[in-house]
Amino acid sequence: MQYDSILNFLFRILPALPHGDTLHHQPSAPDVHGCVIHSFIHPKCRSSKRSLLEYCCIGIPMHIGENTILSNITLVTYSDFNQNILHLPSNLIMQTIPLNDELFATFAFDFHDNMKITYNTNDKILYFGQTLSTIAKKIHRHIDDLFDDENNKSLWTLKIFPVTKNPNESFEKTLKLILLNDFIMFEKQYVSIQEILKQRDISLTIQYRSNLINCT
Structure with missing residues (x-):
């Protein structure tokens, strides 16, 4: 799935978001503070002044805590979403990166x-x-x-981030790995941040960001 088709898909469903709102860039989300760069954000989202959102498309109400960085995030649907707002913990860094073969992975670490x-x-x-x-x-x-190497065990080489077919699923599954005690995944492949950076598709990242820049 190419990023241009993902964006086309998003814009087709925006008028019919489950919470009855359409997405807007940052000025239409009054409770979103901090630094926001070329992002579409649900108007009911909230974020602290010590947060950074860049190249994100967030389609559900979300509370973003202190010292949080979200980059290249796409979240238009969230399975089993039965809350008024999705709470992200403080001190969170998450980024979705397109990989070769039109796959995606989202890494997450504590600040x-x-x-x-x-x-x-x-x-x-x-x-x-x-x-x-x-x-x-x-x-x-x-x-x-x-770990691939028993002599090189670190968070950098920890193979726990699921490889998925779309960025929404990628972000959701990595977030649930953090938030839910009883969450179980059965993915075919998990990668470390080291592997993500080796396998990333830079051209798709540029294409996705260019589309957001043109729309914001």
């Missing part, structure tokens, strides 16, 4: 994480307060499969 520090044992590695054993169960993998 204060040291992603490059290496560990000798799995027990010392925590991801948003969760042990690797817990994360392995959530993504239906053995804990030994989370």
